Structure formats: structure tokens, C-alpha cells
Amino acid sequence: MINKENILFCIVGLLGGVIIGFMFANSMNQKAMLQAGQANQQMAGLPSGHPSVGDNQGGSVQEVQAAIDKARAEPQNFDAQIKAAEMYYQIQRFDGAVEFLEQARKIKPDDYNTIVNLANAYFDSNKYEEAEKTYQLAIEKKPDDINVRTDLGLTYVFRPNPDYEKAIKELNGALEKNPNHIQALQNLTVAYTKKGDAANATATLARLKTADATNSAIAKLQSDIEKIGQN
Template identity: 65%
Template sequence: MTKENILFLAVGLLLGLIVGFVVTNNLNQSGMQMMPGGTQPTSGMPSGHPGVPGDPSQPGGMQDVQSTIDKARQNPNDFDAQLEAAKVYYQIQRFDGAVEFLKRANELKPDDYDTLVNLANAYFDSGKYEDAEKTYLSALEKKKDDVNVRTDLGLTFIFREKPDYDRAIKEFTASLQLDPNHVQTLQNLTVAYTKKGDAAKAQETLAKLESVDAGNAAITRLRDDIAKIGTK
């Protein structure tokens, strides 16, 4: 979810810690990133800042959203129109709609890397983790050293109905070979080891995370979850 997101699963509880892209806007993740991107929510902007075009919270916002979507449907070969429609669907958190228009954009420009990554992100946010996996893999065929994308690929194996923690660990480990200090990957790898029940590896990875980002808000919860291994 590019996303660059921090998503982690606490033991016995699914938790999303989002930085940037997954859930509220998402996908973690890399590339254009649907939000933030060409459009951004107005929260956090200075007082009196004009509304963002297409922002449904502003007067006429939903009308602008519908107009953007209609334009994309009426111009199916307009690449930019498909992207704009996908963005507004992200803004209203209709990830299925974002998938529709990103698929079309990808068909129009199959070599556009950012579009491919955002399609994977949209699948992820739609809960279609197998589709997200396939699309992230396609992106990695084009850019194998994208740490964020490989980390998001690993997350698909944690979030799916039948998790594959070993595969998630494999992908996170590959990400760390590219960037040993990648905070999101260290956090997610700690979670994967914890979910697997490997306290030693989880603690080792958490120690690395603490050395890289001592103020990380997830550390206390991760430490508590590691301590619970073997008590359930």
C-alpha cells in the first residue's frame, strides 16, 4: 500500500498503522499514489485554504466527483481521465471503483510503472490480496529493486484469509537486502515473526527497528505482542 505505509498485525488483532497510503487514502505506496497525489484532502490545510477540486466535503464536491467519473466513462481512451477518476474514487474510499479505472489506464499504457503499482495498491485496499500479489509481482518484473513494492507484496501474505507468514518473511527479507534500515519492512517483519511464533527472530528484528527508529510508535505494542508468544 506504497505505499509508504506502516501496516502491522498485532498478535490476535489486525491493526493498521498507516503512513501515507493504505486504508484512509492508501496503498502504501510508491509511484503516483492516489492520495496524496494530484488531489489531496483538505484536512490539515491552513484556515481559509480553498477546497481541493473534487473534494466531496466541499460545496459542489460530489458534483465534481461525478463529473470526473462521467468524463472517464465517456472517454475510455483518455489515460489521464482514467487516472483522475481513480483518484476521486480513492477520495471517497471506493476502492473497487479505483480498480476499474486503473485497470483501464493500465490497458492504455501497460508500461507505465506508477499506474501498475497503484492498481496493485487499489486491489490491496479492496481486500483482493491475491490480485494485489499478482500485480505487485508484475511491477517488480519492471523494477525489482523497489523496496516499498516488495514490502507491500509481503503484506499481501499477512492480510489474506489464510496467511503465509513464511512467504511474507521471504519478501520482507528481500526488501531488507536492498535497504537494511527500511523502517516499514523491519516493523512488518517483526510482526510476521511474531505471528509465526518465532520469539527469538521477532525480538532480533525489533531490536534492529529500535536502533533505526527509536521513537517508532509501534515498538511498545510489538514488544508486548512478542512477550505474549507461548502464553496463549
């Protein structure tokens, strides 16, 4: 079982920068992480709890294959499906994680952690519409889960046809629960910046500076805001 922790990652986008990722937890606690980007990268903060892509703390190739084989041989074994999904995360095969998390959900359709982590797997597979729908199912069960609502907001930012208004709505919803939620503030700054709303981006960045003055994303976020209207 893997403890939550925040890790820095990159994701392809228009703004350049870094993205805070997160670890896959023991009982598949909460979120997923974002895969590494290339060239131009977007700065956004992601809540803790996501699986760590590139974390090689997992087992050997034989152990990974054994877990996958066991899950396929025992399709009604919930724990085996979860273990196989974790293994697929370790080898950065998010589509495989989706496969086993979907099967796990068939076994325990109301298990909250499984729903959240299925959404995470969709997210990491760049299937943002599916991630959106699945995060919404989780929010129906736990409306006060700020991390899940933050992830939901990110699905609107990262999809091929972004919907910044919906992203802003969800991120503001998270901030209503916790005005100092670092990732929500960071992501809201990104959403306003990508929307071209310099005034609100600047105001949100000021809130981030107050909440976390040493945040490593601040300088890049400020730079991106200053570029609004230059292109």
C-alpha cells in the same frame, strides 16, 4: 497531484495496534494505503506513497462525479482514468479505483506507476491475491523497488490464509536492499510475531529500535511478542 506522506491507520488483524499508511502521489507514484480497522487491530508499517483514505482534500461531490463521468465517456483518455481513480480513493471506493486503473493499464500496459497503483487498489479492496500478482508484475520491471516489495510482503500477511514464510522472504528481500527500511523492519517483526517466532521477532524489533528509536509502534510490537505462547 498529491504528495507522498506517511499517515497512521488501523487494520483488522490479530495483534492490535496501528498501521502506517500512505498517500497517493501525483502521477500515481507508488503505493496504496490500508483502510481503517475496528476491534482487534494489527500493527504493521506501510511504505510512503499510498493514497490517503479519509483525506478530504479532494473536490466537491459534483467535481468527483464529473471526473468519473468524463472517464466513462472517454475510455481511451488515460489522464481521465487516473483522475477518476484518484476521486474514487477520496470517497473510499477502492473497487471503483480498480475499475479505472484497469482501464488506464489497457491504454498504457507498460506504465509502471499504473501497475503499482492498480496493485494498491486491489490491496485496499482486500483482494490480496490480485494485489500479489500485480505487485509481482511491477517487481519484474523494477526489482529494486523496496516499497513495492514491502507491499508484496504485506499481501501474504493480511490475506485470509496468511503465508508468513512468503511474507518473511519478501520483507527480508527488501531489507537486503536497505537494512534500515523502517516499514520492512516493522512488518517483518509483525510477520515473525504472527508466525509465533519470538526469537526472530525480538531480533528484528531490536533492529527497528536501532534504526528508529522513537518509532511509535515499538511498545505495541514488544507487547505482542511477549504474548507469544500465552494463548
